[in-house]
Amino acid sequence: MATIKDVSKLAGVSVATVSRVLNRSGYVHTDTEQKVLHAIKALNYTPNFVARSLSNKKTSTIGLLVPDITNPFFPELARAVEDVMQLYGYTVILCNSDESASKEKHYIDVLKQKYIDGMIVASNALSVEDVREFDMPVVVVDRLIEGDTIPTVMSDNRKGAQMATEFLLGQGCRKIAHIRGPEHLLNAEERCQGYLDVVQDIDWFDRSLIVSGKYEMKRAMEATLELLRTHPDVDGIFAGNDMMAIGAMRAVQVLGRTIPYEIEIVGYDGIALSEIVFPELTTIAQPIYDMGALAARMLIKQIEKQPLDSLHYCLDVQMVERGTTRKG
Amino acid sequence: MATIKDVSKLAGVSVATVSRVLNRSGYVHTDTEQKVLHAIKALNYTPNFVARSLSNKKTSTIGLLVPDITNPFFPELARAVEDVMQLYGYTVILCNSDESASKEKHYIDVLKQKYIDGMIVASNALSVEDVREFDMPVVVVDRLIEGDTIPTVMSDNRKGAQMATEFLLGQGCRKIAHIRGPEHLLNAEERCQGYLDVVQDIDWFDRSLIVSGKYEMKRAMEATLELLRTHPDVDGIFAGNDMMAIGAMRAVQVLGRTIPYEIEIVGYDGIALSEIVFPELTTIAQPIYDMGALAARMLIKQIEKQPLDSLHYCLDVQMVERGTTRKG
DNA sequence: CTGTTAGCGCCTTCAT
DNA sequence: ATGAAGGCGCTAACAG
Numbered sequence: 001m002a003t004i005k006d007v008s009k010l011a012g013v014s015v016a017t018v019s020r021v022l023n024r025s026g027y028v029h030t031d032t033e034q035k036v037l038h039a040i041k042a043l044n045y046t047p048n049f050v051a052r053s054l055s056n057k058k059t060s061t062i063g064l065l066v067p068d069i070t071n072p073f074f075p076e077l078a079r080a081v082e083d084v085m086q087l088y089g090y091t092v093i094l095c096n097s098d099e100s101a102s103k104e105k106h107y108i109d110v111l112k113q114k115y116i117d118g119m120i121v122a123s124n125a126l127s128v129e130d131v132r133e134f135d136m137p138v139v140v141v142d143r144l145i146e147g148d149t150i151p152t153v154m155s156d157n158r159k160g161a162q163m164a165t166e167f168l169l170g171q172g173c174r175k176i177a178h179i180r181g182p183e184h185l186l187n188a189e190e191r192c193q194g195y196l197d198v199v200q201d202i203d204w205f206d207r208s209l210i211v212s213g214k215y216e217m218k219r220a221m222e223a224t225l226e227l228l229r230t231h232p233d234v235d236g237i238f239a240g241n242d243m244m245a246i247g248a249m250r251a252v253q254v255l256g257r258t259i260p261y262e263i264e265i266v267g268y269d270g271i272a273l274s275e276i277v278f279p280e281l282t283t284i285a286q287p288i289y290d291m292g293a294l295a296a297r298m299l300i301k302q303i304e305k306q307p308l309d310s311l312h313y314c315l316d317v318q319m320v321e322r323g324t325t326r327k328g
Numbered sequence: 329m330a331t332i333k334d335v336s337k338l339a340g341v342s343v344a345t346v347s348r349v350l351n352r353s354g355y356v357h358t359d360t361e362q363k364v365l366h367a368i369k370a371l372n373y374t375p376n377f378v379a380r381s382l383s384n385k386k387t388s389t390i391g392l393l394v395p396d397i398t399n400p401f402f403p404e405l406a407r408a409v410e411d412v413m414q415l416y417g418y419t420v421i422l423c424n425s426d427e428s429a430s431k432e433k434h435y436i437d438v439l440k441q442k443y444i445d446g447m448i449v450a451s452n453a454l455s456v457e458d459v460r461e462f463d464m465p466v467v468v469v470d471r472l473i474e475g476d477t478i479p480t481v482m483s484d485n486r487k488g489a490q491m492a493t494e495f496l497l498g499q500g501c502r503k504i505a506h507i508r509g510p511e512h513l514l515n516a517e518e519r520c521q522g523y524l525d526v527v528q529d530i531d532w533f534d535r536s537l538i539v540s541g542k543y544e545m546k547r548a549m550e551a552t553l554e555l556l557r558t559h560p561d562v563d564g565i566f567a568g569n570d571m572m573a574i575g576a577m578r579a580v581q582v583l584g585r586t587i588p589y590e591i592e593i594v595g596y597d598g599i600a601l602s603e604i605v606f607p608e609l610t611t612i613a614q615p616i617y618d619m620g621a622l623a624a625r626m627l628i629k630q631i632e633k634q635p636l637d638s639l640h641y642c643l644d645v646q647m648v649e650r651g652t653t654r655k656g
Numbered sequence: 657c658t659g660t661t662a663g664c665g666c667c668t669t670c671a672t
Numbered sequence: 673a674t675g676a677a678g679g680c681g682c683t684a685a686c687a688g
Binding site for chain 2: 046047048049050051053054059061064068069070072074075076078079082083086091092093094095096109110111112113114115217246249250253272273276277278
């Protein structure tokens with residue numbers, strides 16, 4: 001691998017000059033610039049990023065921390081992040097935390113040592129203080145750190161949940177249940193709240209209509225089986241995410257009831273999977289790709305010391321009507 | 329951030345000594361080691377990887393090149409790679425190539441400049457020469473570069489395809505079609521060949537029983553619709569991957585035929601999705617996680633100059649009987 | 657066992 | 673407009 005020194009020698013100039021043409025910094029005569037450019041081409045020279053990083057204190061690398069890339073929500077997010085980062089000349093390191101605080105901390109340490117320029121966190125075993133201790137640009141996705149100064153992008157969970165629930169009501173459902181996500185996740189809490197906003201004052205409502213599915217398909221399936229045993233008259237289900245909605249579909253199918261005629265189901269997220277099951281899942285779609293792309297842009301702005309237009313972004317969600325609910 | 333110099337000062341020793349205790353290289357008296365350790369703790373010192381990389385020529389970072397992390401096959405692979413890399417102190421940079429040669433080349437260039445230690449390639453817009461030009465440790469996954477010296481891990485596509493086809497035959501199918509993947513992908517070619525191995529000498533066989541689905545669900549659905557129009561008597565379908573198998577399921581469902589009673593379907597890959605559709609998909613499962621983990625281990629061996637037990641690994645696949653084929 | 661010193665490759669004043 | 677030289681933080685001879 002040729003170094004800047006080789007280039008300078010071949011071009012008959014000093015390394016400083018080569019550096020100048022490389023970075024378009026400072027003045028350099030057109031002729032000498034040409035000489036340098038030729039030398040560069042002749043040697044097939046490309047600058048060594050590591051060396052550059054050392055003197056720059058900028059690695060053009062960011063970290064992306066997700067719970068598990070295997071969870072269908074995150075590939076879309078990761079793809080978005082990677083796309084825009086790539087566009088701006090950054091490179092992204094992928095980290096799976098499994099929502100374990102110790103794993104997360106370990107990653108943070110490693111990434112800090114590697115002097116990454118910033119990170120996008122879509123996993124939250126960590127507390128606000130932990131995140132603040134990062135002491136580098138950060139954007140948190142889909143996990144609000146309430147009322148804080150840490151930049152955030154998320155979607156309007158509560159409103160989305162209200163939309164879903166109201167939609168089921170509008171479809172004529174007489175008893176709507178909710179399969180909720182993990183208690184410790186704010187977004188699960190908000191979605192549950194949105195459901196409550198709509199149904200809690202209706203006469204048929206009862207807290208036992210809310211069951212827990214841990215954002216997992218299997219759990220949701222079991223929870224639904226149990227739910228339909230205690231409440232055989234449930235005719236609408238709003239699941240806190242698509243995976244659980246699919247679990248619910250399974251349970252209903254196992255019981256031999258037909259979707260959407262006997263029971264209607266609405267999910268949340270709008271992951272690609274929702275179009276792959278049959279019937280296709282009606283869902284509240286978050287703009288997953290947009291969220292990732294926005295987070296990436298926000299992070300870059302911070303890294304490049306540009307002002308952020310807003311600290312917190314809450315993107316709109318969209319109702320996508322498909323096969324698990326009846327048409328008009 | 330404290331530097332090694334700060335530590336050396338505080339401990340009253342030279343930087344060399346600090347470096348020695350840091351890397352457990354060379355001798356150092358227990359007492360001075362203690363002093364150093366204390367200084368390290370006192371200053372909360374952690375070494376700067378960038379600086380280390382510069383003098384080491386080792387970044388402990390590898391690249392993972394996939395076509396698209398959004399394609400359900402790759403998250404599982406990525407997860408495996410990340411898991412073992414993490415175990416050995418490496419960090420992984422994720423790259424989506426969209427199977428575009430120019431994108432791939434661009435990535436390679438960037439990663440080279442970043443002096444990554446090696447890379448795992450699960451995408452192949454590139455030719456053998458291109459890959460050899462990487463001039464760094466590489467492992468190619470699921471894409472054989474035929475008869476070459478580049479380390480490879482894949483699964484036994486041909487045998488797997490034979491298993492699938494024979495299984496359908498054994499189930500009593502009278503006319504078995506194949507939905508194949510892209511012509512330019514070797515694994516698609518091999519799977520098609522495996523199908524042919526089993527059926528080409530049977531009287532009902534006809535080349536028009538092979539249709540192309542591009543490894544995509546939608547295309548496969550359309551292809552299946554068309555297939556069942558020309559060959560209404562097809563009662564078994566072997567799809568080159570699970571996504572296409574799901575597309576085929578859709579087509580069959582749309583036509584109002586029942587799975588598995590009127591038509592049986594077998595997929596290939598064993599992605600998580602295959603358990604999520606209903607009926608659950610019978611498939612030839614590749615050990616995706618194992619393949620990723622093995623590739624990662626092979627890469628590390630190369631990086632650390634250890635000998636590879638074998639240049640090419642071909643892992644066994646497994647028939648997983650589920651709902652899209654009849655039992656007993 | 658420990659310290660001195662010369663790199664690793666690049667950037668950036670400071671002179672000229 | 674260009675060059676010389678110090679520094680980024682760490683490692684690895686080479687002395688002692």
